[in-house]
Amino acid sequence: VRIGILGTGIVGRTLGVGLRGAGHDVLIGTRDVAHTLARTDRDAMGNPPYAEWQQSNPGFELVPFAEAGAHAELVVNATAGEHSLEAIGAVGDANLAGKVLVDVANPLDFSHGMPPMLSVANTDSLGEQIQRTFPDARVVKTLNTMNAYVMIDPSHLPGRHNVFLAGDDAAAKGTVGDLLGELGWPAEAIVDLGGIRSARGLEMFLPFWLSLLMSMGTGAFNIAVVRAATA
Numbered sequence: 455v456r457i458g459i460l461g462t463g464i465v466g467r468t469l470g471v472g473l474r475g476a477g478h479d480v481l482i483g484t485r486d487v488a489h490t491l492a493r494t495d496r497d498a499m500g501n502p503p504y505a506e507w508q509q510s511n512p513g514f515e516l517v518p519f520a521e522a523g524a525h526a527e528l529v530v531n532a533t534a535g536e537h538s539l540e541a542i543g544a545v546g547d548a549n550l551a552g553k554v555l556v557d558v559a560n561p562l563d564f565s566h567g568m569p570p571m572l573s574v575a576n577t578d579s580l581g582e583q584i585q586r587t588f589p590d591a592r593v594v595k596t597l598n599t600m601n602a603y604v605m606i607d608p609s610h611l612p613g614r615h616n617v618f619l620a621g622d623d624a625a626a627k628g629t630v631g632d633l634l635g636e637l638g639w640p641a642e643a644i645v646d647l648g649g650i651r652s653a654r655g656l657e658m659f660l661p662f663w664l665s666l667l668m669s670m671g672t673g674a675f676n677i678a679v680v681r682a683a684t685a
């Protein structure tokens with residue numbers, strides 16, 4: 455599958471490695487290629503600048519958002535949630551029409567310091583905003599509830615743990631479920647929460663995820679849903 459990943463942060467990079475490792479043709483999208491390659495600062499989490507990462511991960515082509523979207527059969531939104539509508543808007547409606555749009559972003563608002571707040575919650579979600587704004591894209595919210603390394607390698611953690619899907623298009627969720635399988639997620643670990651409205655809960659999990667991160671001092675954890683054995 456030709457995949458266009460919107461996002462040059464740790465999530466875009468890590469999903470790029472995972473999806474290319476699964477045999478897909480991956481382009482990574484950014485606002486301004488020259489500007490992104492010229493950066494020398496580490497991000498807030500201490501990740502190296504993109505150019506330094508690319509040296510140790512050769513072969514990834516960095517292109518403007520619109521080109522990543524035009525090339526893609528499937529688009530991944532791994533941009534800062536507050537700016538995702540803008541980033542996807544740069545791809546343009548024509549480049550999104552009929553395509554699966556995998557949304558892994560979280561609508562985190564850092565403007566009041568740490569920990570961040572959600573910029574949308576309760577009665578709406580970023581996943582729904584994306585689906586409403588780009589009605590011809592087939593949006594599937596997934597993977598936003600765990601750190602990037604767990605996304606592409608669930609065996610990074612011991613035991614059974616879960617990943618969730620929310621989206622209005624059943625076939626699109628099937629496609630995304632297949633991709634998750636290629637990344638190592640067993641079918642029984644993938645929980646379909648229904649329509650894109652369920653993105654609300656997936657995104658509102660983030661304050662709790664951040665509390666766990668601060669409490670445990672590591673992002674290497676995930677949710678395991680434990681249910682009663684049925685008779």
Ligand SMILES: NC(=O)c1ccc[n+]([C@@H]2O[C@H](COP(=O)([O-])OP(=O)(O)OC[C@H]3O[C@@H](n4cnc5c(N)ncnc54)[C@H](OP(=O)(O)O)[C@@H]3O)[C@@H](O)[C@H]2O)c1
Nearest residue numbers: 461462463464465484485532533534535537559560601602
């Ligand atoms: N970090 C994790 O492990 C993790 C786990 C689950 C979900 N998430 C979510 O995944 C997303 C990506 O996270 P991340 O840590 O990899 O990177 P990030 O720093 O949150 O986002 C970086 C991306 O956002 C784009 N961006 C920033 N401001 C923009 C603007 N004004 N207009 C358009 N695009 C803009 C950047 O574009 P340029 O390339 O042009 O700079 C870059 O590609 C976020 O929504 C995050 O909440 C993160």
